[in-house]
Amino acid sequence: MANLKEIRNRITSVGSTMQITSAMKMVSAAKLKKAQDAITAMRPYADKLTELLQSVSASLEGESGSVFAEQREVKNVLVVSITSNRGLCGAFNTNVIKESSRLANETYADKNVSFMTIGKKGHDILGKKFYVIHNNNSVFDDLTYENVSEITRRLMDIYSEGTYDKIVLVYNHFRNAATQVVKTENFLPIQPVALEDSVSSSADYIFEPNKVEIVETLIPKSLKTQLYKSIRDSFASEHGARMTAMHKATDNAGELRSELKLTYNKARQAAITNEILEIVGGAEALNN
Structure with missing residues (x-):
């Protein structure tokens, strides 16, 4: 058994750790409220914008000349892995890294797979195993629509140049503070909904000036919003996971x-x- 001094030191050490973890929990809880409000308010707009774009794109029947809606033979795939810059958040980063690795090793095993990482933790691990074309750590320092738009423009440029035939996002979807679900989402090319599903919904729209111009305008805005929503989702999930x-x-x-x-x-x-016992034994010895 350890001596009393060693046990006292361990009690003090555990108490100090407890204070740190408790403080980190409170900080994450405060940040989570703001992040949760932001993603909750944004989701309906982002989902409706994507639904509108897919519906209109499906009804064009090949009229659109947009390279972002062009379905190519998939040879080169870019996986955008969204993690965090910091740890101490349970399996938050590990789950995204595992899913990203699974896509490269299984789903797209016969393709040329590259990575773009958003977050230091993902880059540190994936960079040792796969080719990472670019890493974006600073976006979390000032998470705004404008800063995320710069990343979106980069993705749109490399796709339009034909460097990659498919771009997918991997991130944590926020459900609640205790539950985050890893989600794989297609980014490019834009996947139109089935034509029969879009006909009924397109009947409710009046297009001015025409569908093609509307789609060409909607595509950049929709892609920027989709990536911003995904990063916001991941940001809220990070604080929920760290708080838990x-x-x-x-x-x-x-x-x-x-x-x-x-x-x-x-x-x-x-x-x-x-x-x-020693005192009593000593006293008895003196008496004898």
Whole structure:
């Protein structure tokens, strides 16, 4: 059994760790509220914009000359992996990295797969195994629509140049503070809905000046909104995952501290008992 000083040091160390994890939990809880409000408010707009674009694109029947709606033979695939810059958030980053690796090794095993990473943690791991064309860490320093638009424009440029035939996003979808689901989402080319599904919905729209021009205008805006929504989703998921992880860490630290205190009290009691026995034994020896 460890001596009393070692146990006291461990109790102090666990207590300090407990204070840190508790503080991190509160910070993430405060940031989560703002991030959750942002993604909750944005989702209906982003989903409706994507639905509108897909519906109109499907009804064009080949009229559109947009390169972003062109369906090519898939030879080169770009996976955009969205993680975080910091750890201590449970399996948040690990799940995205695993899914990204699975896409490269299984789903697109017969294709040339490259990566673009958003977040330091994903780049650190994926960069050792795969070819990463670009890493975007600074976007989380100032997460705005304008900054994300720069990344979108880069993706649109490399796709229009024919460097890649397909671009997919991998990120954590935010459900609640305790639940984040890894989601794989097609980014380019734009996937139109089935024509029969779009006919009924297109009947409700009056197009001015015409469908082609509307689609050409909607595509950049829709892609920018889609990527911004995905990063926002991941951002809210990160704080939810970190808050949950730090809550569990704080509880575990509390349990460990209680066990150490019990061990300390037992050791102290044993030490006192031994001292009493020694005193009594010494007194009896003197009497004899």
